[in-house]
Amino acid sequence: MATREPTRIEGLTRQVRARIASRALGPGDRLPSVRRFAELMGVSPSTVVEAYDRLAAEGLIRARRGAGFYVTDVGAPPLSLSDAGAPRERIVDPFWVSKQSLDAEASVVKPGCGWLPAEWMPEAALRRGLRNLARADAAALTYYGGTRGSLALRRHLLARLAAEGVEAALDQIILTGSGTQAIDLICRLLLRPGDAVLVDDPCYFNFQALLRAHQVRIVGAPYTRTGPDVAAFERVLAEEKPRLYVTNSAIHNPTGASLSPQTAHRLLSAAAAHDLAIVEDDIFADFEPSPSPRLAALDGLDRVIRIGSFSKTISASVRCGHIAARRDIIEGLIDLQVATSFGGPSPVATELIAGVLSGGSYRKHMEELRRRLTKARRTVGERLDRLGLESWTEPRGGFYLWRRLPGACDSAEVAKAAMAENLVLAPGNVFSVSQTASGFMRFNVAQMADEGVFAALERAMERAALSAAAAGL
């Protein structure tokens, strides 16, 4: 046993190094406590202490007195070929929910995931679309497609923008491989490592994961029930000089809140004063009963870049995102998309999406979805009320509820306890740059039709409370 210790220490240091290299752990992130990491890895606490000491000696992490170990800002060193690999357990971080949800077995219930159940999606339209595609032009089935993507789909998006009050031309739109890829391309064009980027606190957890991949500094402004706290927003602009702000104006992820007209106007004025670019991720647009204020509409696509996708409303399997922006930005994005993906999104995917949208059924599908979601938000909301999970705001639409846990419950501990219940949850701090949302949890109401989910959640909360009490002894 003793002879194996050095290998175990190396195994641990390799894992931490690999996570820093892939930016799963970024500057300022806290490592798991010695006790927890030892438990996770099935090694003795002294092995973890030795591994952390070595990493600290390398300058990769630093101890803060009484507060554990943190990743330093030496930057994410590239993975060296001499770092051999080992399977690794995950701690709860922005990647945790993504991977837990994406890779879950079909039997796992996922109130923490960010999509609708398959049976809520326009399955018949998709099947019809595939049958139509089977008869499509050979070029659509075999060629890369143009650099801007399907003309039919771009025309459709243009009409939608016009209906929202955004005047744009066809050459102000490109299609991308997905909504995430849309933001990724924009970051590549507008950001350089070390730049500051502003996000809402809390915000969609993958914004953080994505921004880490760009090695930028992530700064947050507290999100209120009417959008970001404008005074804090202005202070961050003055102090941190971020180049970019990434947000959802309508049905904000994770809170479900929407931007008020006053906040929208003040944000844009502050952005103009600091030459700040804004990515408005409008992925939940179609879930609103009626359009709420949009930065893109007020700004007229000058400093606002509007993105979206069809993953939440049509299919996350047939992936396609879109960007509407100023022409010069679009031109730069086209080059980058050619360089990094060779061309635009899959023509098979864009044909399929365009087909579903052009059929008359999409409007009815969305009406039905909104109706079902209104009902599910009410039903699930009432059940969460009864469990003592307090409402933060009543969303105008969509499938998220942002709830405060009772007492001093740590939602990450609840999420971990829930795994034993075959339940994937989305604890508050995966959304929070400042790590101040440990008392919150995001729930996807469409994934909570199974009655058992509430009992399982209750057991997980009890177990987390018990172990918190035990640790406090």
Next chain:
Amino acid sequence: MATREPTRIEGLTRQVRARIASRALGPGDRLPSVRRFAELMGVSPSTVVEAYDRLAAEGLIRARRGAGFYVTDVGAPPLSLSDAGAPRERIVDPFWVSKQSLDAEASVVKPGCGWLPAEWMPEAALRRGLRNLARADAAALTYYGGTRGSLALRRHLLARLAAEGVEAALDQIILTGSGTQAIDLICRLLLRPGDAVLVDDPCYFNFQALLRAHQVRIVGAPYTRTGPDVAAFERVLAEEKPRLYVTNSAIHNPTGASLSPQTAHRLLSAAAAHDLAIVEDDIFADFEPSPSPRLAALDGLDRVIRIGSFSKTISASVRCGHIAARRDIIEGLIDLQVATSFGGPSPVATELIAGVLSGGSYRKHMEELRRRLTKARRTVGERLDRLGLESWTEPRGGFYLWRRLPGACDSAEVAKAAMAENLVLAPGNVFSVSQTASGFMRFNVAQMADEGVFAALERAMERAALSAAAAGL
């Protein structure tokens, strides 16, 4: 007219700035000559001189006595929101062929493009696959899919690797959105801005475009008929200390040459001595009559990362790439793919590809393709011989011929003249880091079935020779 000059100057400076920001123009790249840029933009040469002077004053470009203007290495400054946009004409660079080919009208003939005509692709199998998909599980049609991608397709790839002598496990493979995205992810994991990356000279032009997007230094080693010049390769490793080498071992793009066993062994020894990682892009694997030496097979996926895609053999519209590598590298890539694409490739795409591969028809399709290509290489080769385009090597397979133009013909000038003939060509220097391939042209034999293409090529060569002679007066 005079009053419009300042606006025109600004228009030109903005365009150059946008191209530098998007890395379409990288450090060391030459700007178009004053005369050519003036012609392209329809402005007076003095306007161009003034624009170049301003950019030089900003430090973005620098004049070299008697040799024109070059982009400096101040790095690609991010696009500022105060840079307004304007449509831009392209000069011949690594993006030129991509965009010309991808966005060409159907009537344009494209001996410069990198794919097969639709009628050479397995159309029937794709249509059958789409009809099968229309009956697939709703989950496959609507969900994101797992982070590693379709198990069936990974199993298929594993069996193929084993047949090539590469022993790997299932968790050493991930699927990606495309072959290009596979390299892009690897660059993100292993590289940091300013690192040196080694490519073959010449190499696939999009390697350069992609590497520029990562802001790395691109260094080249001359490619010979048996792989890179090993002495030059070793010298570059010692002098430039590249972290990564990106290559095609089999049926190299653009030359069609394949690696010899001796060169493969010496490359790997040199790589080991310098801790160099290697990306082996095996996209043309299935076009070989029998497998040639592979770095991945010799190395056993230790420092070699093997990538590929189905864009050349099944469909470029249904996009899917794959990576086989060491486990720790795969783990890092999974995180990055989640962060930048939210999940793996489209399940609809991977199901479709897996379906085509599992049907018995794929083997027959490839046999037929190889037979047709052998014939087309011979027929087109003879026609090019007659036009005085000299063979450099006889490829073992695939659709490219790398030919030397007669006399002092500049292939970029021929490519530009060919546009008037509705012909997209791939001039040698778009493949060459050192810009020493102006006398070469890459031809895609599968796109040259139309008899008229040779007469059009001849006219373009004559016109280019005439204008070269006129410029020399």
